[in-house]
Amino acid sequence: MSQDIKTLRNRIKSVNSTLHLTKAMGLVASSKIRRAVEGMIKSKEYAEALHKTVDTLTSCRECHNSVYLQERPAERLRIIVVAGDKGMAGGYNAGIFRFMRDFPNAEIIAIGKRACDRYNLDFCSSEYFPVSKAYEIAVKQCKDFEDGLYDKLAVVSTRYVSALSQVPEFTEVLPLKKTKGKSDSVIFEPDEMTILNSVVTEYVAGVLTQLVRESFACEVAARRAAMDSAGKNATEIIESLQLSYNRARQGAITQEITEIVAGSGL
Amino acid sequence: MREYNLTVSSPDGNIFCGNVVAVYARGIEGDLAILAGHAPFVTFLKPCEVRIEFNDLNEIKGKVDGGILSVSDNGVILQSSSFRMI
Numbered sequence: 001m002s003q004d005i006k007t008l009r010n011r012i013k014s015v016n017s018t019l020h021l022t023k024a025m026g027l028v029a030s031s032k033i034r035r036a037v038e039g040m041i042k043s044k045e046y047a048e049a050l051h052k053t054v055d056t057l058t059s060c061r062e063c064h065n066s067v068y069l070q071e072r073p074a075e076r077l078r079i080i081v082v083a084g085d086k087g088m089a090g091g092y093n094a095g096i097f098r099f100m101r102d103f104p105n106a107e108i109i110a111i112g113k114r115a116c117d118r119y120n121l122d123f124c125s126s127e128y129f130p131v132s133k134a135y136e137i138a139v140k141q142c143k144d145f146e147d148g149l150y151d152k153l154a155v156v157s158t159r160y161v162s163a164l165s166q167v168p169e170f171t172e173v174l175p176l177k178k179t180k181g182k183s184d185s186v187i188f189e190p191d192e193m194t195i196l197n198s199v200v201t202e203y204v205a206g207v208l209t210q211l212v213r214e215s216f217a218c219e220v221a222a223r224r225a226a227m228d229s230a231g232k233n234a235t236e237i238i239e240s241l242q243l244s245y246n247r248a249r250q251g252a253i254t255q256e257i258t259e260i261v262a263g264s265g266l
Numbered sequence: 267m268r269e270y271n272l273t274v275s276s277p278d279g280n281i282f283c284g285n286v287v288a289v290y291a292r293g294i295e296g297d298l299a300i301l302a303g304h305a306p307f308v309t310f311l312k313p314c315e316v317r318i319e320f321n322d323l324n325e326i327k328g329k330v331d332g333g334i335l336s337v338s339d340n341g342v343i344l345q346s347s348s349f350r351m352i
Contacts (some may be wrong), residue, residue, distance in 0.1 A: 190309075
């Protein structure tokens with residue numbers, strides 16, 4: 001009986017320390033979430049402005065011959081996978097890797113420690129992802145696309161729907177899509193093709209920065225939700241263990257009293 | 267003088283958004299000034315000092331290492347990853 005009480009006491013202590021840990025992690029995630037969402041919104045503004053410029057260019061007939069608008073059979077797919085730097089974020093990382101099962105033959109570029117570890121690639125942080133790193137990746141990918149080393153570039157990241165809902169998403173980046181619009185009256189300096197070829201790097205870098213920042217906001221939101229739920233579970237477990245502990249303790253006391261009364265020979 | 271809407275956008279968000287009278291910058295083919303009513307126009311910027319002029323004759327200056335300047339009917343957008351106010 002005393003063994004039971006001791007075990008229960010140890011378990012309560014252990015679950016209690018886990019509860020403290022989840023609370024602390026939840027608080028850290030809460031403090032990060034505002035900054036992460038702000039960063040996501042700001043980079044979205046930039047990406048939208050880039051989308052508008054690229055749409056103007058891709059609607060030009062002169063640009064339709066550009067290598068960046070040539071549709072090729074998508075046999076060689078290159079995917080930039082954006083996952084988190086840390087775990088303990090519910091199904092956030094698992095969702096991305098489950099989504100990636102649909103592309104077993106794709107060439108992978110990983111962003112985020114979890115993705116780098118999974119695909120055995122060099123470490124690239126998703127939390128601290130500077131614009132310069134996005135440009136570095138964009139320049140290389142644009143050059144490889146021009147050289148015909150792959151046919152399609154896409155990003156697998158997570159879309160931020162709300163603080164409680166995040167969805168893995170596949171975003172095609174290259175080749176660019178031909179659009180229909182009014183570009184006849186637009187003056188291009190020096191010419192459409194030169195601007196398009198220069199804008200593509202900015203575009204890829206801008207889109208990548210936006211998707212990485214959105215994914216980070218998703219990671220933090222998912223972690224907060226997971227920690228909230230873990231905290232609730234820990235509280236429930238503690239309550240149930242406390243009940244068992246009290247029952248065992250009461251049982252031991254009752255037994256002791258019964259033994260004493262029996263031993264006294266009254 | 268007539269005003270138009272200018273947005274200076276960077277990956278860290280919009281650095282500036284408001285009504286201005288003129289923007290002076292160095293395009294790929296030389297110095298340029300954008301006033302209200304300019305025809306739709308897209309160009310690349312060289313590393314330069316960008317001057318933004320307001321109706322009350324005040325102005326602000328910034329430095330860019332490059333970027334895209336696009337003029338449309340809705341206003342002017344300057345996109346640069348390296349815009350720094352000076």
